Every structure is written in C-alpha cells, then in structure tokens.
Amino acid sequence: xxxxxxxxxxxxxxxxxxxxxxxxxxxxxYGLSWYQQHDGGAPTFLSYNALDGLEExxxxxxxxxxxxxxxxxxxxxxxxxxxxxxxxxxxxxSNYQLIWGAGTKLIIKP
Amino acid sequence: DTGVSQNPRHKITKxxxxxxxxxxxxxxxxxxxxxxxxxGQGPEFLTYFQNEAQLEKSRLLSDRFSAERPKGSFxxxxxxxxxxxxxxxxxxxxxxxxxxxEQYFGPGTRLTVT
Numbered sequence: 001x002x003x004x005x006x007x008x009x010x011x012x013x014x015x016x017x018x019x020x021x022x023x024x025x026x027x028x029x030y031g032l033s034w035y036q037q038h039d040g041g042a043p044t045f046l047s048y049n050a051l052d053g054l055e056e057x058x059x060x061x062x063x064x065x066x067x068x069x070x071x072x073x074x075x076x077x078x079x080x081x082x083x084x085x086x087x088x089x090x091x092x093x094s095n096y097q098l099i100w101g102a103g104t105k106l107i108i109k110p
Numbered sequence: 111d112t113g114v115s116q117n118p119r120h121k122i123t124k125x126x127x128x129x130x131x132x133x134x135x136x137x138x139x140x141x142x143x144x145x146x147x148x149x150g151q152g153p154e155f156l157t158y159f160q161n162e163a164q165l166e167k168s169r170l171l172s173d174r175f176s177a178e179r180p181k182g183s184f185x186x187x188x189x190x191x192x193x194x195x196x197x198x199x200x201x202x203x204x205x206x207x208x209x210x211x212e213q214y215f216g217p218g219t220r221l222t223v224t
Contacts, residue, residue, distance in 0.1 A: 031211040042201060042218050043153065048211035087152050091211055095166050097143065098213065100152030 004101035022088035114216035135204030
C-alpha cells in the first residue's frame with residue numbers, strides 16, 4: 001500500500017518556529033508537496049521538493065531526504081493566520097496524482 | 111488569472127438522485143484532477159485528465175461516478191444514484207504539464223446527501 005505519516009496536531013507560540021514532519025511509503029516517488037488548508041477552504045500550494053535538500057520561500061522552508069523517505073515543513077516567525085491544517089503529498093508517478101497524508105492541524109497560541 | 115472555479119459551491123440532494131458538478135481550470139493548464147475530501151482527512155484522488163483524455167481513474171471510484179472534459183477545457187463530474195456515503199467536499203485542481211507537483215485548487219463543491 002501507499003501511506004504518508006504526519007503528526008495529527010502541533011501547537012506553537014506566535015513568533016516561534018515549528019517543524020512538521022512527514023514520512024512516506026509509496027510505490028514510486030517523483031516529489032513531495034506541501035499544502036495549507038484553512039477551515040472551510042481549499043488546499044493552497046506551499047512548496048514542492050523533487051530533489052534532496054532545503055527549499056526556502058519566505059517564512060516557509062521545506063526539506064526532503066529521498067534516502068530516508070522523509071521530509072519536513074518549517075514555518076518561521078509564526079503568525080496567527082498560519083493556524084491551519086498542513087498536508088504533505090507525494091507524486092508516486094508521472095501522472096502527478098497526489099497521495100495525501102491525513103494532515104497536521106497547527107494551533108498557534110498568542 | 112481568475113483561478114480555478116467550481117459550481118455549484120453547495121449541493122443538497124436526496125439519496126438516489128443524480129448530481130453533476132462543474133470545474134473550470136486555469137485556462138493554460140492542461141492537467142485537471144478531481145479529489146474528494148471528508149472532514150479530518152486529506153483529499154482522496156478520484157480521476158485525472160491530460161487535455162481531454164482521462165488518463166487515470168481511482169480503483170476506489172465506483173461505476174456510479176463518471177467524469178468528462180470535452181475539448182480539454184472545463185470538466186464535469188457526475189454521480190449517479192447518490193448514497194449518503196457520497197457526502198463530501200469535491201475538489202478540482204489544475205496544473206501545467208511542466209510541473210504537476212504544484213496544483214491549484216478550486217473552492218470545492220460540498221455535497222450533502224440526505
């Protein structure tokens with residue numbers, strides 16, 4: 001089967017840094033994506049890693065280690081508006097259908 | 111860039127009725143995906159189009175579900191003989207052929223089957 005594991009919930013303080021981990025077991029691997037979803041909203045693309053290493057986009061960074069089947073999303077300078085669910089998703093083949101994790105609910109406290 | 115649009119945003123139907131949803135992708139994107147999402151879960155892949163060709167369909171999709179993308183533009187998803195278990199958010203996404211890792215989602219259609 002194909003599976004992605006990520007923590008169900010993470011709590012952090014406004015202004016702090018938080019890391020959300022994702023491990024995957026899939027039949028193939030083309031890349032790891034991260035999406036943000038606010039309650040009642042649609043997923044919004046954050047980042048995509050096809051190669052090992054760290055990708056930085058503003059306050060958000062994403063890391064991938066293909067040998068460890070592992071990645072993480074790093075959020076810096078947390079703001080209250082970052083409270084949302086964060087999903088990791090894998091492309092197992094060239095059709096780019098996404099296999100999704102169950103999501104991590106990020107709770108930010110003032 | 112008007113983004114991905116979906117209609118209707120909400121649909122309430124009685125069990126056994128047929129429903130049809132529409133998705134208009136970003137105009138220059140030739141890949142189009144349909145997903146289903148229930149509360150507390152990640153989106154679940156349903157089907158995928160490259161232009162007008164339906165290239166993949168989830169094994170989880172029963173014969174009651176059908177999707178089309180005539181002329182490679184908008185797409186429709188039809189559910190026949192709806193069941194209460196079909197209640198979910200139906201999401202459409204599109205992406206350019208050069209990078210399917212970045213998908214743009216519409217606001218979704220929330221289906222409630224009573």
